[in-house]
Amino acid sequence: MADLTTVALIGIYFFALLAIGSWASHKIRNTEDYILAGRSLGFWIFTILVVCSICSGMTLLGVSGFGYTSGWPGIWEQIFVPLAASFCIIFFGVKLNAVGRERGYMTVQDYLAERFESPRGMRALSAVSGILVSLIYLIGQYAAISIVLVWIFGIPHWQALLIAGVIIIAYTVIGGLYAVSWTTLFQGGILIVGVIAMAPFVIRSAGGLTHINTVLAGIDPNFVEPWFPSPAYASYAYATPEFLFSFAILLMVGLACAPHVINNVLAAKESRYFKWSPLVAFGIYAVVMFLVKFTGFATRVLVEEGKAALPNVVNAQDFAFIVGVEYAMPNMLLWGIFAVIVLAAVMSTTDRLMLTIGTSFGWDIYKNLFRPSASEKEVLLVSKIAVVVGAGATLVMAINPPQMLAWLIWMGIGVMLATFAVPLLAGLYWRRATGAGAIASMATGLVAAGVFGYWHKFVAPLPMHFSFFALLLSLLTMVVVSLITGQNSPETLDSTRTGWFIQSRGRAWRTGVVETRPVEVEAEKE
Amino acid sequence: MTILGLPLHTILYVGVTVALAFVLLIIWGLRFQEDES
Numbered sequence: 001m002a003d004l005t006t007v008a009l010i011g012i013y014f015f016a017l018l019a020i021g022s023w024a025s026h027k028i029r030n031t032e033d034y035i036l037a038g039r040s041l042g043f044w045i046f047t048i049l050v051v052c053s054i055c056s057g058m059t060l061l062g063v064s065g066f067g068y069t070s071g072w073p074g075i076w077e078q079i080f081v082p083l084a085a086s087f088c089i090i091f092f093g094v095k096l097n098a099v100g101r102e103r104g105y106m107t108v109q110d111y112l113a114e115r116f117e118s119p120r121g122m123r124a125l126s127a128v129s130g131i132l133v134s135l136i137y138l139i140g141q142y143a144a145i146s147i148v149l150v151w152i153f154g155i156p157h158w159q160a161l162l163i164a165g166v167i168i169i170a171y172t173v174i175g176g177l178y179a180v181s182w183t184t185l186f187q188g189g190i191l192i193v194g195v196i197a198m199a200p201f202v203i204r205s206a207g208g209l210t211h212i213n214t215v216l217a218g219i220d221p222n223f224v225e226p227w228f229p230s231p232a233y234a235s236y237a238y239a240t241p242e243f244l245f246s247f248a249i250l251l252m253v254g255l256a257c258a259p260h261v262i263n264n265v266l267a268a269k270e271s272r273y274f275k276w277s278p279l280v281a282f283g284i285y286a287v288v289m290f291l292v293k294f295t296g297f298a299t300r301v302l303v304e305e306g307k308a309a310l311p312n313v314v315n316a317q318d319f320a321f322i323v324g325v326e327y328a329m330p331n332m333l334l335w336g337i338f339a340v341i342v343l344a345a346v347m348s349t350t351d352r353l354m355l356t357i358g359t360s361f362g363w364d365i366y367k368n369l370f371r372p373s374a375s376e377k378e379v380l381l382v383s384k385i386a387v388v389v390g391a392g393a394t395l396v397m398a399i400n401p402p403q404m405l406a407w408l409i410w411m412g413i414g415v416m417l418a419t420f421a422v423p424l425l426a427g428l429y430w431r432r433a434t435g436a437g438a439i440a441s442m443a444t445g446l447v448a449a450g451v452f453g454y455w456h457k458f459v460a461p462l463p464m465h466f467s468f469f470a471l472l473l474s475l476l477t478m479v480v481v482s483l484i485t486g487q488n489s490p491e492t493l494d495s496t497r498t499g500w501f502i503q504s505r506g507r508a509w510r511t512g513v514v515e516t517r518p519v520e521v522e523a524e525k526e
Numbered sequence: 527m528t529i530l531g532l533p534l535h536t537i538l539y540v541g542v543t544v545a546l547a548f549v550l551l552i553i554w555g556l557r558f559q560e561d562e563s
Contacts, residue, residue, distance in 0.1 A: 072536060079543055086551055213531025224532050226539040275558040279551040286544065503559050 006152060006336035013190075013340045014167050017183050017347070021171025024178035030376050034176035034383065035106045035359045036267040041181055046268045047277040048188040049181045049352075050085045051285045053261045055191070056137075056349035060292055060342060061144055064324070065317035067296025068303075071216050071223025073239035078293050080251035082285035086278035088256035093265035094274050094502050095428050100266040103495065108262050108424070109364040115427045115496045116435035117488050120369060122423075125442055127364035129419045130259035133412050134353045134360075135394055137260075140409035141350040142398035144318075145343065151322055152339045158399045164347065165395045172351045172358075172391075173384045177267060180351045187344035192288055194341035198325060198334075199291035205328035206298035215301045231463070246468035254417030254467065257424050260349070260356040292321065299324035358387030411453045414467030418445035422474040426482070431498050437482030445474030 028034050041049065066074045096111060105111050109130070113123040142161055149160030171179045206212050216223040222237065230240035239247070255261060268274070299320040302308040308327040310316040325338050362383025367374050374382070422441045426433035448470035456466040487493075497504060527534045 072532070072540075075540055076543075079540075079547060083547060086547075090554060210531040213528075217531065224536060226536045272558075272560050275560065276555045279548070279555055282547060282551055286547075 006339065009336035009340060010152070010343070013343070014163075016186065017167060017171055020183045020186060021175040021179040024171075024175030024182055027178045028176055028380075031363065031379050031383075032106065033178065034380055035355075035363060037177040037181055039101065039267055040269050041264075041267045042269055043273045043277065045181050045185045046264065046273055047281050047284075049184050049264050049267075050088060050261065050277070051082075051281050052184045052188040052191070052345070052348035053264060053352045054081065054084055054255050054258075054349075055285065055288070055345055056141055056144070060191075060345045061147065061318045061321055063289060063292045064296030064299065064321035065315075065319075067293040068300045068317045068320035069236045070228075070239055071220065071297065071300075072213075073222065073225060073227045073237075073244075075226070075290075075293060076239070076244050076248065077251065078286060078289040080248045081255065082282045082289060083252045084255035084261070085281035085285055087252050088261055089265065089274055089278045089281065090502065092256065092262050092424060092428070093268070094271070095497050096262070096265050097268050097271055097274070099495075099497050105266055106363050107359060108259065108266070109360065109368075111496070112423060112427065112438070113368070114492065115488070115498065116423075116433075116438045117492055118435040118439065121439050122435060122442075123364055123368055125439060126420070126423070127360045127369075129415070129442065129446055131357050131360050131390070133416050133419070134259055134357050135390060136408050136412035136415075137258075138350065138353045138357070138391070138394040139398050140412070141346055141353065142395060144346045145350070146398070147318060148322070148339055148342045148346070151319075152335065161395055161398055164343070164350075165391065168347055168351050168354065169388060169391045172354045173387050176383075177355060180355050181267070183351065184348040187348040190344045191341055191348070192284060194337060194344075195288045195291050198329070198338060198341070199295050202295045202298045202324040202328040206301040206324075209294070212294070212297050212301045215304055216297060219300070219304060240463070242464050246464035249471065250413060250417050250465050250467050253421050254413050257420040258413070258416045259360065259420070260352045262420075262424070263356060263359075264352075295324045296320045299327075302327055354387050354391045357390035358383045358385075361386035361390070407453075407457055411449070414453055414465065414470065415446060415449045417467045418449035418470035418474050421445075421471060422478045426478050427496075428498065429500055430482075431493050432482055432487060433478060433498075434482045434485045434488060436485040437478045437480075440481040441474045441478035444477040445470050448473045 027038070032038055063077060066077060096105070096108065099105065099111065103110075103114065105114075107127075109123050109126050112126050113119045116122045142165070145164045146157050146160045149155065149164060150157055153160070171183060175182075203209060203212065207215075213224050220237075222228050227241050227244055228237035228239050230242060232238050232240055232243075299308065299310075302324065303310060308323050310319050310323055313319075321342070322338075326335070329335065329338070362379050366382045366386075367379045371378070419442050422445065423433075423438040426441070427438060449467055452462065452466035452469045456462045462469065493499075529537050
């Protein structure tokens with residue numbers, strides 16, 4: 001059971017979140033303020049929002065857990081996940097922010113509906129897929145919150161979920177993206193500073209990096225190799241070269257096009273932020289991720305040497321980070337700070353997911369599909385109700401989590417990749433991509449991800465991540481269907497800046513001289 | 527040969543990849559057109 005200091009620290013932390021939410025609520029005057037914070041996010045708040053939307057609690061606990069079970073072959077995760085933030089900003093952000101500002105997009109579904117000239121079919125399919133994926137992902141976040149609160153307070157699982165759930169729902173409902181982004185800046189700061197301050201203690205308490213690597217090599221010589229030999233020889237040795245290839249695409253592209261991540265690019269105040277935010281996001285995130293992974297390695301060493309022990313539960317490796325910190329920092333005050341760090345990681349993703357669900361429903365489904373005449377006030381109200389209903393329903397599901405929770409979360413990320421990557425990338429960069437191709441591609445990706453995910457889990461393991469096969473099918477469907485159907489109108493393609501470039505020199509689009517071809521920049525060759 | 531208890535090739539693979547990512551992102555920043563609307 002936690003002491004008074006820990007309770008007080010967490011109490012102050014929760015109070016600060018609610019205070020920020022309350023302050024943010026005064027800035028909400030219309031739907032754009034609620035969904036996009038009035039397109040007013042500055043450089044740091046935008047960059048940290050993108051990083052923290054990706055960096056979830058399951059990432060934090062899962063990263064150290066993966067390090068604990070698999071050693072250095074899993075280190076590539078530390079590069080691919082931070083690159084997801086850079087990929088999202090460069091390949092989606094630059095164009096979507098500029099076009100979104102010109103065309104008044106509130107969500108990525110607005111872009112897809114206009115680009116593919118499919119105001120109902122494409123919007124409905126992408127909104128429903130986005131909500132579905134976000135709901136699955138949200139259940140996983142609740143599980144991570146519960147792990148931390150149960151460990152700190154010794155309270156029942158349902159109480160932990162209820163406390164955290166009510167607080168996040170409260171500030172998300174009242175403050176929209178203003179509250180989410182400012183609380184994320186606050187929480188992101190805690191997370192970054194906290195991990196940088198605490199991880200070295202855990203690494204040192206396990207004997208330092210050289211000792212840690214020596215012990216890891218003694219457990220399995222492949223633990224200090226860049227990948228496991230192919231084919232995998234043990235259940236933990238799945239990070240083979242071919243798996244890592246699919247893993248790179250899954251993390252870098254799949255997370256970048258996740259609805260709760262990509263929608264952030266519409267809220268940046270100025271396009272010049274996209275100049276250095278990819279580098280800053282990668283740098284900050286990579287440092288945090290490497291340190292968390294090293295903490296997982298350190299905990300493995302502590303356990304092997306009998307100095308610490310993981311709890312006797314199914315997902316024991318998810319406790320690697322917690323157990324490592326507990327061993328290195330027996331001081332209760334530090335525990336309290338640590339608990340706040342993990343909560344910050346979890347809650348900064350959870351609130352963004354809730355808002356994505358609410359706004360996708362309120363704006364894309366209610367306003368654009370069912371009641372185009374709905375007033376701003378009505379859309380706001382429906383969005384807020386959708387946040388509460390979506391968050392509440394997943395909270396109930398998380399109290400009795402499905403048996404295959406981890407599998408469901410991986411399904412969620414896999415489905416994001418297979419469903420959204422091809423329509424978004426083809427839509428932005430390939431003028432021949434058509435609405436029929438996009439709908440067919442999205443539907444194929446959604447179904448194929450389910451089929452391959454099921455096959456991998458229950459029939460026979462696949463050599464690569466299941467989402468990779470679904471992605472290939474989705475790509476093939478996009479190409480074939482687009483080539484046999486009529487191209488979208490040149491006006492639509494020009495107004496949505498479609499083409500094989502990231503940045504145009506811009507003048508043609510501003511003046512309406514659409515026959516002027518955009519000029520490629522070298523950066524796209526990255 | 528090992529560095530920090532790691533085989534040299536592991537350090538090289540990981541180190542070069544991280545360095546490459548940084549270099550590409552710096553190039554991106556330098557080539558970005560600030561006058562874009």
